Amino acid sequence: MPEGKIIKALSGFYYVLDGENIIQCRGRGVFRKRNITPLVGDYVEYEAENDKEGYVLSIGERKNDLVRPPVANIDQAVLVFSAMEPAFSTMLLDRFLVLIESKHIEPVICLTKMDLADDLKKLNAFIADYRKIGYTVVETSSETMAGLNSLEDYLTGKTSVFAGQSGVGKSSLLNAIRPDLALKTDEISSSLGRGKHTTRHVELIPAAGGLVADTPGFSSLEFDGIDVEDVSSCFPEMAELSSSCKFRGCIHINEPKCAVKQAVEKEEIPSYRYDHYLQFIEEIKERKPRY
Structure with missing residues (x-):
């Protein structure tokens, strides 16, 4: 057969x-x-x-699968975020990372439009934070072609999904890697502050010696299937410290002698990452049960 x-x-x-x-x-x-x-x-x-x-x-x-976008057997997720237009958001990035980590898919953070960044010092500080955690961060520009060779190296021999907020330049990035694709791109909507949805279906496209899924853009993620107890394992810097907490099963909120909270106080874990963690926990707690 x-x-x-x-x-x-x-x-x-x-x-x-x-x-x-x-x-x-x-x-x-x-x-x-x-x-x-x-x-x-x-x-x-x-x-x-x-x-x-x-x-x-x-x-x-299947070794893994995603619901949004609907795709299976992914080796890595390239999370595409722009330096500007739309503005870089650590909150949205962390939402994507939690979803990808929960599926045990290797994430690669790709920053686009680096040529447009208006506060490089602040952006570079965020980049340093994520690299310290252990994430791969690739800085690119489809206009200047900067960083594209580095990104292509990560694509070779793998099936990758490109995902991110609408308007961040996913299609422009793929067009720069494979100009013959001529994927449709749209400008940012001035009223909504985000791009129009230009990709209508999921398709694996041969690129840079691998396969890349160009996926429909979306601007929000829900934590369906992720429980409160699972969230800390989706933050690598917290998962690494969990064994040092006094209580087994510590969720790093109210427990005494929590290694994660101590690391936040010492600024070894960025406070915004911990704040996002707490917000995600609350969101999951408030999630309506399904019957």
């Missing part, structure tokens, strides 16, 4: 990459009966008499 990888899902069709061939397939009815939806990134078995009339027969086990 031939095998391949779904690289695009659109209007009920699944486009399966097998070697250098792309086969247009439909899903078997058995998937609907089992409430299973094939995702971009899935490894599948299929049958086809030609490259236009195939059927996906089975889906391989």
